[in-house]
Amino acid sequence: MTAGLTENDTMCEINTVPCTVYNRDTQLHRTNGTRNMCCTGLCIDLLTRLGNMLDFDVELSEVADDGSYGSPLNANMTEWNGI
Known part of the structure; x- marks a missing residue:
């Protein structure tokens, strides 16, 4: 789930993390x-x-090209995009 930041916002609310997503058209x-x-x-x-437990920082950004977030790339489903 995502929520946008306004121009005045510089940080996310508690229990959320910053993430970068691509602008998308209607398709x-x-x-x-x-x-x-x-x-x-x-x-x-x-x-x-x-x-927090393992002492690393999280930086999230969108990777899926087509907005499908984990669709098979081939017929036998051995390769996937997205997550």
């Missing part, structure tokens, strides 16, 4: 530029807790 294709968001949810909570 979810990438357009020029990125925007800063605040990500939250179970996976974010787990990642934050692991980072």
Whole structure:
């Protein structure tokens, strides 16, 4: 789950982490530029807790080209994009 940052916001709220996502058109294709968001949810909570326990920092950015976040790249589903 994400929430946008306004021009006056410089930090995310508690229990959220900054993440960078691509701007997208109406068909979810990438357009020029990125925007800063605040990500939250179970996976974010787990990642934050692991980072605190194991002493590492978290930096999140979107990797999927097509907005599908984990679709198979081939027919036999041995390669995936996204997550």
